[in-house]
Amino acid sequence: MEALAWEAIFAAGTFFFLGAISPGPSVMVVIRNTIIGGRKQGVACAIGHGIGFGIYAGSAVFGLIVLLENAPDVFLILQLIGVGLLIWYGYLMWNDEVNLDESSQVEDIKVKRQGFMEGFAIAFFNPKIALFLVAILAQVLEPGMGMGTKLAIGLLGMSIDMGWYLIVALALTGTGAVDWLRIRGKLIYRITAVALWFFAATVSYSML
Secondary structure, three states, X not given: OOXXXXXXXXXXXXXXXXXXXXXXXXXXXXXHHHHHHHHHHXXXXXHHHHHHHHHHHXXXXXXXXXXXXXOHHHHHHHHHHHHHHHHHHHHHHHHOOOOOOHHHOOOHHXXXXXXXHHHXXXXXXXXXXXXXXXXXXXXXXXXXXXXXXXXXXXXXXXXXXXXXXXXXXXXXXXXXXXXXHHHOHHHHHXXXXXXXXXXXXXXXXXXX
16 A cells, blocks of 8 residues: 655645635635525535535646647636636625524525535635635655545645535634624625625736
């Protein structure tokens, strides 16, 4: 059995952690879902984001660099979808009405599904995540690296990402932070919308 390349795994894990805790549209979407749906929707969003990120991490380890080199048109389509998604989420948040009545929340299954799908989509269709993964993994992956090491790096990326956003969702619902955010929900939504549009603009600029 081939030994794991622990140095590469540790280096990748460090980059994954720094990337997860950096401010961006993902944490804003998790916060939004926690505000409107409470702990269950926030947790579902975190799990969805972790799975979306995990798919990207696995793809990057096992061939995303090859895709970028040999199928640039496919990656361009992914970038365009990502920009459209960021703009659309920004539009929804800018025009969304904050509901302060927790008793009016929709049924449990729908709450979880909405949170999961939004978390997955903002991760899976975010081209910056793909670029981030390609940039960092190009520094840690080596020719002939064993399957076990590649699997470990992919799973580690998913675990760190999901774990961080679970902490965000649970920390918010474990205190009075959610109520504080609900009271200021409209302002939070407008700030988030502008931030998402800014990210969309930076991605679009990088594509020129």
